[in-house]
Amino acid sequence: MTANVKESYDHIIVRGNPFTRGHSYGQQTKEKIVSNINYYKTSGVLPDWPQVCDYINNHYMKALEKHYPLGLNEMKGIAIGANVSLEEIVLLNARYEMLIWSRLLRRTNSKWPQECTGAVCLSKATKSGDILIGQNWDIHSRLMDNDIIVLLEVHPDPEENIAPYFMLTEAGQLGRSGMNANGLGIIAMGLFSSQDHFDESDKTGQYIPITLLRRIFIEAPTFAVALKRMTSLPRHVSCNMMVATAEGEAINIELTPHNCFISYPPLETDVYTHSNHFKSSAFMDNQSVKDSFKIGSTHFRDRQLERELMNRWPNIDDHSFIDSFKNHLGFPESLCLHIPDKGKEYTSTSPKECTVANIVYNLTTKTVRLCKGQPCLGNYRKYQFNYNVNKDNED
Template identity: 40%
Template sequence: MRINAEEKHSYQHVVVRGLPYDRGLSHGQQAKDKVQANVEYYKQPGKLAERDVMYMIIKNLYVPNIEAHYPAGLEEMKGIADGASVSLEDIVLLNARYDLARLNRPAEEAKGTLNSNGHTLDGEYEHANECTSSFFLKETTASGDVLNAQNWDMSARLWLTDAIIYLEVHPDPSEGKPSLFLVTEAGQLGRSGMNSLGIGVTANSLMSTEDYSPDQRVDDKAVMPISLLRRMVLECSHISEAFTAIQQFPRHVSNNLTLATAEGFGMCLEITPNRVYKVYCEIDDSYLIHTNHFTEKSFLSRDDVYDRYPGGSSWFRRQRLEQGVRPYTKGLLTTEQLIKAFSDHLSYPEALCCHPDKDPLDRVIGDLPGYPFRGTTATVTCVIYNLSQRTITTCKGPPCQGHFKTFSLGGPRNSIGFERKKYGEGLERPEVP
């Protein structure tokens, strides 16, 4: 893939408007080469799961359930597929690569392995790609703004081959949805982002023994790719609606969502297939940082389910970011100080600011039981969502060397005048005294 001079220091900014199919079509057309490259990469043997198994899950489980529970998302994916000249199933695969990576373990190794639900684990560990997410409420910042920020650590390929886009979405007014700004792999509906109403979401990979491989041959419950939940959260008009979407969303893998709103509230949701664990910041701190292991005490106290994080930088990245920002969190924190804190290099190259490792230590630890092979990982972007100002400050690649660029998000600033979905008879919210 050729990268022009303008793209050298910034990812492509893709702006789409209109109804779901139309904006998906525009997304696919504008980022066609990147979408096709991402599809071909994840379809390679060993990148996710065995190809026939993946497409069986996509065709028989994901597509019907997305159509039933998130029809606008499916229409948008159809548009992306047509615009990029790939199949709908290919686009669903891109949006489900987090979930499908959990199946990437040889069948003979996983045979007979059951999780806490009794489901067979075809792939016990996903590739250990990681992230550091955070929010800072107005009491912490020098400007009095609310920030939701993240180092997104993923395969360095995304950075080095320019496979990420900044996706700006302006829905048709008839949909009654806010405008969105998302940082994502080309072809996906979103990885992290914010909306014009001031809601932001960043995320972290989590792995628990409740995770399982869905199997259409049994009476499985409805499941969808969990990355779609991030997009659905950002289409909500207020934080209460977002929390309801998180609780009700049908999933089969774990994930952490770090949510904040310009109104002045934030929390982390540690999600497993069966439960949502609520992680709150200290009232006097007004900020929270999360990495890739479970932290909520009620999860950690259970003896029937446990964290499958294999060990590594997650155990210190949270503390290192906190060390970098804590001196400024009583109303002194600036964007520049936050970027400096995100650029920490303890345990380089596998650090808070992560760089590709040309000589990984897998040669030492690769034979240990339960160790997941890890490819070349990097911080593919650092992004700071200013929820108060509706601005996005972000760079391409690790923050220590990135050229930061700031975008402004337009669109409705409140939900007054939004058309509300009409509930049918018997579907109204119950009156509870």
């Protein structure tokens, strides 16, 4: 796929029932989807495709049929629209799990990904009382260089009783972070624990990929229902979910296969940040699971983001919230993550990774601000829900 030099990621609008909108999504992003699949199948970053395909069929398909048939139907639509197999679309939506599996198989000790850093600010912290949630998305630069990322805007069929929603994601995935029109928001940061497991010999284990848990949260009608649905489904890896509602609450959930470690923004500040290590008091007090992440920038990225936000407290708005993500302590492996200059790869433990996007959801105004690339360099675009079907192609 030829690299695209556009200043913003494609804004893809889909409407209708799960299969219909999936088919539209697949058609609109076919080239990106095929490129993404080919990378994961042929680059060597994952186990061999037959092994991955067997795992998908043995451990994900039945769980999706039982717990998330609407999502499975949407993925079937994507597959047909993009002219690829259903297993390949499930691969994209289980990419997070497959990369963890690959590292465990190889016993990789040093090159764990930096993943992401995120924050939420409730009304006490913001100038207008708005609820803000957002993150730097840190991953291999190819997603940005090859223009694989999309901002997906979904308008479900009215009979589904699901509010419209935005999700920032890799083409072919159902979602990574997002916001719905009812004011629910979710961001996520990678976590790695001693409970993460991939037992190929046990064909009975059935799981929902973490990426789909995020979509399931956003599709829920209320905050309470969203929390229950997301945390009760079977999973086999860990992840940090930071969730919030425009009604004025936020919760951070450090998920492992068997636990949910909960923390909240302090009542006196209404600010909370997180990166890629377990930090909740509940986790620190437990004896059943250990953090598997290697010490690195994760242990200062969240603190630097909190410092930046507190320097702007209590007058934080969308723009100063964005500015807080531009911190360069520890450059290039900083909160705002950069690829080191040629010849200086030794200055980073992940020299091919960078911040591929900064996204901010204002849950109060239902506004998305998205930057392609690092927030210190990128151009931001503002998005709101497009309820006019006749203007889907106007961006």
